[in-house]
Amino acid sequence: MSTVPALFGPYGSPALEFADRFERYGANAAWFHGFDPAAFEACQKYDVAACVEFKTFRTDFDAHPELIPVGVDGKPIRYGELVQGVCLSQQEYLAEVEASLVDGLRQFRPTGIWLDYLTYAGWFEVPDPDLQDSCFCSACVADFCQATGLDVASPEEILRTAATEWERHKCERVAGFARRYADIIHAQLPDCVVGAYMCPWQPHEFDRALTRIFAQDYALLAPAIDVFTPLIYCTKSGRGSAWGREFLEASSAFVPQDRQVQPILDALDGPDSLRETAASSRRSWGLQVFSGAKIFAEPEQAAQFAAAVERISN
Numbered sequence: 001m002s003t004v005p006a007l008f009g010p011y012g013s014p015a016l017e018f019a020d021r022f023e024r025y026g027a028n029a030a031w032f033h034g035f036d037p038a039a040f041e042a043c044q045k046y047d048v049a050a051c052v053e054f055k056t057f058r059t060d061f062d063a064h065p066e067l068i069p070v071g072v073d074g075k076p077i078r079y080g081e082l083v084q085g086v087c088l089s090q091q092e093y094l095a096e097v098e099a100s101l102v103d104g105l106r107q108f109r110p111t112g113i114w115l116d117y118l119t120y121a122g123w124f125e126v127p128d129p130d131l132q133d134s135c136f137c138s139a140c141v142a143d144f145c146q147a148t149g150l151d152v153a154s155p156e157e158i159l160r161t162a163a164t165e166w167e168r169h170k171c172e173r174v175a176g177f178a179r180r181y182a183d184i185i186h187a188q189l190p191d192c193v194v195g196a197y198m199c200p201w202q203p204h205e206f207d208r209a210l211t212r213i214f215a216q217d218y219a220l221l222a223p224a225i226d227v228f229t230p231l232i233y234c235t236k237s238g239r240g241s242a243w244g245r246e247f248l249e250a251s252s253a254f255v256p257q258d259r260q261v262q263p264i265l266d267a268l269d270g271p272d273s274l275r276e277t278a279a280s281s282r283r284s285w286g287l288q289v290f291s292g293a294k295i296f297a298e299p300e301q302a303a304q305f306a307a308a309v310e311r312i313s314n
Helices: 013-021 037-045 091-107 138-148 155-161 163-188 205-212 243-253 267-278 293-297 299-313
Strands: 008-011 029-033 049-055 112-116 193-198 227-232 264-266 287-290
Touching (some): 008 293, 008 299, 049 193, 112 163, 138 163, 155 163, 163 193, 293 299
Parallel strands (some): 008 029, 008 287, 112 193, 193 227, 227 264, 264 287
């Protein structure tokens, strides 16, 4: 990690169509889904750092209903097509995730791997999120009791008598998977950057939903994660264009000082979000732009990206 420069560039393999323009506009990296051979080939051709977005806890619930977490009412949680997070007692699924990571590392040498959907169930890219506590299946409850030494049976009893312990247990569980995946990555690629896409809320927002619902605790994740990447999608989340700057400037209060923060912005939000984020008094460790092909397809937008890179870098 110490030898890797700050990484700037688009998220999404379609942006690699414009990889010959990246250097001109300050982009030195590209992020794309999975271990995509064509994306690696394009990155190698244009000397671009290849960064993999690796899916962890997300699947098609319609195809795999057994993976749907259980809510407080003892029933599968409500979900739409965008909900992430699976029941973490599903060992066959977890083995498939690990095998996919191992297989990818045998074939490719990415500069970085960003773990995605490394959370308990929910969705946060909306102004009014549907927040549901989970998973209260019998196996997850048994795991909680074993880990804590508590004797509780129902979701109601857990939340009434041991809510703090339940929240901590969920966060430790997610952090444990982060450590496991980071160990697998570093066993093959010791210098590979390990990132994590994060719920973009500060710890106090939505009644502490960052840890209470999504089980993402920066301090617990820090031993495994080099770079934290909050999803700063302003329009989708009903936030102002200064959100990225505001997050960065607040992050020193909850992100360990020896870890980096690198937001991913949304091309949908236009140049204002780029300018505001670049103006932060806490410097971002590089920058990602979701749907970045839109940026590099248009010279004017690419120039605005370049201006943000220059401001962050100087």
